[in-house]
Amino acid sequence: MFLALKEIKREKLRYSLIIGMIVLISYLIFILTSLALGLARQNTDAINSWNVNTVVLNQDANVNLSQSLITDKQVKDQGLTGKDALIGQISVVAKEGQHDKISSTFLGIDNNQFIAKNLKLTSGHKMKKSHEVVVDDKFEQSGYKLNDKIKLNNDDVAYKIVGFTHNAKLNIAPVIYGSLSDWRTLKHALPQTEASAIVSKTKKLDVSTPLKAYTTNAFIEKLPGYSAQNMTFSLMIGFLMVISLIVIAIFLYILTIQKLPNYAVLRAQGIPSRVLVWSTIAQSLILVLGGVIIGAILTTITAFTMPAAVPMAFDIPALAAVGAGLMVTALLGGLLPIRSVIKVDPVSVIGG
Amino acid sequence: MTTAIEMSDINQIYGKGIAEVHVLHDVNFKAEPGTLSLIIGPSGSGKSTFLTIAGGLRTPTSGSVKVNNQNYHDSSRKELEKLRLNDIGFVLQNYHLLPFLTVRDQFKLVDKVKKNNNLSTEELNTLLKQLGIDDLINKYPTELSGGQQQRVAIARALYPDPSIILADEPTAALDSARVEEVGKLFSDLAHERNKAVVIVTHDLRLRAFADQMFEINDGILTKAAIDL
Ligand SMILES: Nc1ncnc2c1ncn2[C@@H]1O[C@H](COP(=O)(O)OP(=O)(O)O)[C@@H](O)[C@H]1O
Ligand SMILES: [Mg+2]
Numbered sequence: 126m127f128l129a130l131k132e133i134k135r136e137k138l139r140y141s142l143i144i145g146m147i148v149l150i151s152y153l154i155f156i157l158t159s160l161a162l163g164l165a166r167q168n169t170d171a172i173n174s175w176n177v178n179t180v181v182l183n184q185d186a187n188v189n190l191s192q193s194l195i196t197d198k199q200v201k202d203q204g205l206t207g208k209d210a211l212i213g214q215i216s217v218v219a220k221e222g223q224h225d226k227i228s229s230t231f232l233g234i235d236n237n238q239f240i241a242k243n244l245k246l247t248s249g250h251k252m253k254k255s256h257e258v259v260v261d262d263k264f265e266q267s268g269y270k271l272n273d274k275i276k277l278n279n280d281d282v283a284y285k286i287v288g289f290t291h292n293a294k295l296n297i298a299p300v301i302y303g304s305l306s307d308w309r310t311l312k313h314a315l316p317q318t319e320a321s322a323i324v325s326k327t328k329k330l331d332v333s334t335p336l337k338a339y340t341t342n343a344f345i346e347k348l349p350g351y352s353a354q355n356m357t358f359s360l361m362i363g364f365l366m367v368i369s370l371i372v373i374a375i376f377l378y379i380l381t382i383q384k385l386p387n388y389a390v391l392r393a394q395g396i397p398s399r400v401l402v403w404s405t406i407a408q409s410l411i412l413v414l415g416g417v418i419i420g421a422i423l424t425t426i427t428a429f430t431m432p433a434a435v436p437m438a439f440d441i442p443a444l445a446a447v448g449a450g451l452m453v454t455a456l457l458g459g460l461l462p463i464r465s466v467i468k469v470d471p472v473s474v475i476g477g
Numbered sequence: 478m479t480t481a482i483e484m485s486d487i488n489q490i491y492g493k494g495i496a497e498v499h500v501l502h503d504v505n506f507k508a509e510p511g512t513l514s515l516i517i518g519p520s521g522s523g524k525s526t527f528l529t530i531a532g533g534l535r536t537p538t539s540g541s542v543k544v545n546n547q548n549y550h551d552s553s554r555k556e557l558e559k560l561r562l563n564d565i566g567f568v569l570q571n572y573h574l575l576p577f578l579t580v581r582d583q584f585k586l587v588d589k590v591k592k593n594n595n596l597s598t599e600e601l602n603t604l605l606k607q608l609g610i611d612d613l614i615n616k617y618p619t620e621l622s623g624g625q626q627q628r629v630a631i632a633r634a635l636y637p638d639p640s641i642i643l644a645d646e647p648t649a650a651l652d653s654a655r656v657e658e659v660g661k662l663f664s665d666l667a668h669e670r671n672k673a674v675v676i677v678t679h680d681l682r683l684r685a686f687a688d689q690m691f692e693i694n695d696g697i698l699t700k701a702a703i704d705l
Contacts, residue, residue, distance in 0.1 A: 127589050128575075135577035135617065390573040393534055394634070395562025396590050472534045474571055475525050475645060 128400070129407035140412065143376050147416025148423070150369045151451055154362055155424040156437075158447050161358030163436035164297065168351050171232070171295040172324075172341060175210070175240055179330045180344040181323040184337035188347035190214045190321055197319040199336055208327050210238035211320035213308035217277040219260075219301060224268050229260075230298045231277060233308025233320070240324070244302065249288030255307050259288040261299035266434055277301070277311060296348050297436075362447070366454055373458030377409055381462035385469050393471035401466050406459050413455035417448050479546050481641050481673030482508040482531055487540035489526050489696070500526050501537070501696045510640065513667040513674040513686055517701070518693035524677035525570070525645055527693065531675065532565055532643050533557045545640065562591055566634035568644035574618040574629055581614045583633050596636050604632055607662055609655075623650040631659065635666070642666060644676045648683060660686040 133140045166173075181203075186193030191214055200211065213233035220226040234240045236252070244251055244259060249271045252259055260269070264286065269275070274283040284303065293300040309318060323336075330338045339347075346352055388401050421444070428439040489501040500523045508514045518524050529535040530542060533549050542549045545564060549557065561567075574583055587595055596604065605611040608628040618626055627650045634642065642663070648656045664686040667674045676683060677693075684690065684703070692701045 127586065128578075131582055132577040384575075386571070387573045387575050390567075390569060390571075391575070391586075393532070393561065393567050393569070395558050395560070395565070396586070397558060400590055472529050474573060475529050475534065475567075475569055 126404070126407050128404035129411060132404075133408065133411060139380070143373075143412055144415045144419070146372055146376075147369065147413055147451075148419045150365055150372070151417045151420030151448070152423045154365045154369075154447055154451065155420055155444055156427065157358060157362055157365070158443060159424070159428070159437040159439050161355065161362070162438035162440050162443055164354060164358075165351070166292075166438050167294040167297045167436050168348050168354075169295075169345050170292040171230075171300050172345065174245075174292060175243070175324060177210075177324040177326055178328045178341055179325040179338050180341060181325065181330065181332050181336050181338045182321075182344075184335045188339060188344060189349070190344075191216060193321045194314065194318050195320050195323065195336065196317050198317070200319045200323070203323065203332060203336065205238075205323070206327075207239065209323050209325045209330075210240045211235050211305060212240065212322050212324060213305050213312065214295075214321045215308060215312050216298065217301065217311065219264075219275045219277055221269060221273050221275045224273075227264060227267060228298055229301050230295045231258075231301045231303060231308060231311060232295070233303055233305040235305055239326070241302075244290060246288045247291050249286070252287055252303060255304045256282060256284050257287045257303070258284045258307075259290055259302040260286055261293040261301075262289045262291050263294070263299035263434075265289050275301075280311065282310070296351070366450060369451060370454045370458050373409060373413065373455050374461045377405065377412075377459055377462045378465070380408075381405060381465060385465065386474050388466060388469050389471050389474040392469055393474065398467055398469070401469075402463050405463050405466055406456065409455045409459035410452070413452055417451050421448065479510075480507055480543070481510050481545060482506065482675065483543040484531060485541050487527075487530060487537045487542070489523070489530065489535075490538045499696060501530070501698075504540070504696075504698045506531075506691070506698060508641075508673045508675050508689075510673045511667055511671045512688040513664050513676065514689050514691070515683055515687035516675070516677040516691045516693055516698070517679065517681065517684075518677070519679055522693045523696040524679075524693055526696075527698070528643050528645050528675070528677050532567060533560060562637065563594070564640050566637065566639035566642045568631050568634045568642065568647045570645040570649060574626060574633070576618050579615050579617055580610070580621075580629050583629065584636050587633070587636050591637050594638055596638055601632070601636065604635060607658070608632055609658070624652065624655055627651060628655075628659070631662070640672055642672055642674045644674070644678075646678050646680070647676060648678065648680045653682065656680070656682045 182188065182193040183195060215231050217229055217231045218226050219229050241251065246259065247262055269286060271286055273286045275286060276283055305320060332338045392398060431437055484504060484506040487501050487504040491498045491500055516524060530537045544560060547560065578586060584601065602611060608631060610625055610628050613621060613625060631647060648659055651659060660683050663674050663676065666672045687703055690701045690703050691698050
């Protein structure tokens with residue numbers, strides 16, 4: 126530690142440059158992680174808020190909610206309990222005179238079932254009759270107000286916003302909760318169509334063909350674009366980790382190589398290589414810890430100044446895990462120079 | 478009294494086959510505590526090789542080395558390391574001081590590794606004064622001249638209070654007045670503090686301080702008369 130600190134103190138510019146580099150990398154990793162989490166949540170917020178374990182779709186729907194239709198007979202055969210709820214999904218474009226159009230997901234639900242019952246509002250009241258809707262607060266952020274009348278797709282029917290709810294997003298789109306009969310109208314579905322899916326709090330739900338039960342996780346994985354998006358972010362974060370590994374390894378390697386003649390003298394003088402190895406490890410730890418802490422501070426500042434509309438989720442455990450990953454990376458990056466420290470030959474400096 | 482260094486029938490051969498160089502030929506050497514041994518020879522004669530073998534940094538091709546009655550051959554790497562830390566002070570030709578440590582911290586580093594039996598603060602101050610570097614204690618090596626660095630390196634080697642001092646061209650960067658002082662310092666260490674001092678050099682100016690003198694030519698060590 127003595128050597129590591131003394132050297133950093135003496136070579137401030139050199140080491141601030143490296144720390145600066147690590148700050149940028151860790152900041153980028155933190156922001157990307159938050160963005161990835163934020164987007165992932167916008168895919169699943171609505172589903173998560175229902176606390177369901179099973180999603181029942183038509184087996185021919187290819188695990189795609191918008192392709193699935195369930196008839197009243199199938200619902201009757203299934204026999205719904207208090208733990209089950211129907212949803213009818215359709216993608217719509219919502220518009221209202223002066224405000225921006227918003228691409229949304231209309232979810233028809235039954236007022237007597239748990240989704241409607243458990244719906245938490247930030248303002249207004251739940252829908253009581255058809256043509257009333259409760260919408261995600263994304264609408265509020267875009268300037269919509271209670272009692273605004275919105276039109277969906279090309280329909281002439283106006284829907285009245287009677288309430289706002291928080292974190293109701295499905296597949297990135299804000300959710301418009303309405304009645305199942307309104308959904309049937311929007312969907313132009315046959316009268317015997319009952320819903321798109323049954324969601325259930327029951328873990329292992331028995332269903333009969335043509336219905337098929339999926340776990341909520343399996344359903345989420347199949348949300349359009351969801352897996353691809355997560356994979357992209359994981360790859361980017363992974364690459365950044367590798368880059369930081371290389372940066373740290375190269376810098377420490379160069380710095381160490383320059384010191385090898387000095388280290389050889391120390392070895393000749395009987396200073397154990399353990400001391401020199403520890404100094405190298407301590408240095409990489411100090412550099413990364415410094416960089417990650419400053420990166421974390423920048424991320425915190427960013428979190429507080431970021432407009433609510435940006436889909437970012439600053440999840441402390443996730444970010445801490447990423448930070449720990451960077452620390453491990455730094456240790457790995459220190460291995461290369463440590464090898465040359467261990468192999469330094471004290472004889473090499475004597476002679477000439 | 479135990480002999481400080483005893484080297485018997487040392488041969489050192491570098492390389493193999495056509496590239497083979499026989500650098501030391503049947504070298505026998507003995508140094509007692511309280512004496513200054515001077516080994517004089519031209520460049521390439523094998524002086525540094527001799528010193529690395531004496532200091533346990535290199536195992537000779539054949540022959541044996543005993544330091545304070547400890548045979549290098551029977552010692553582990555760790556034991557040799559400990560021996561170098563406690564009993565041997567190297568003053569090297571390339572006086573590599575750690576560039577990011579002040580003069581003071583060069584000594585502090587020794588304290589970190591070897592907790593006991595280093596020079597006391599007064600002893601160190603006296604040594605630094607003797608070497609004329611007592612006012613440079615807060616300077617970094619890059620802020621010192623070559624001669625000053627050399628003297629710091631000498632002080633650094635003496636700081637752990639070793640019983641044996643091995644010096645490779647210790648006066649290379651010094652002017653004549655300094656050579657006198659450093660020569661005096663080494664002979665005081667031998668005579669007043671009972672150390673075994675071995676200096677290899679091509680610098681004839683150190684002759685006056687020697688208790689025993691050798692010449693080395695093409696790896697052959699021969700005893701020489703002091704009043705050459
Ligand atoms: N590691 C080595 N491999 C091969 N030859 C070496 C090696 N070290 C030294 N030599 C050769 O051994 C001879 C003596 O070198 P050295 O002991 O450094 O002499 P001096 O210190 O007297 O100048 C030189 O010819 C040198 O080239
Ligand atoms: Mg030499």
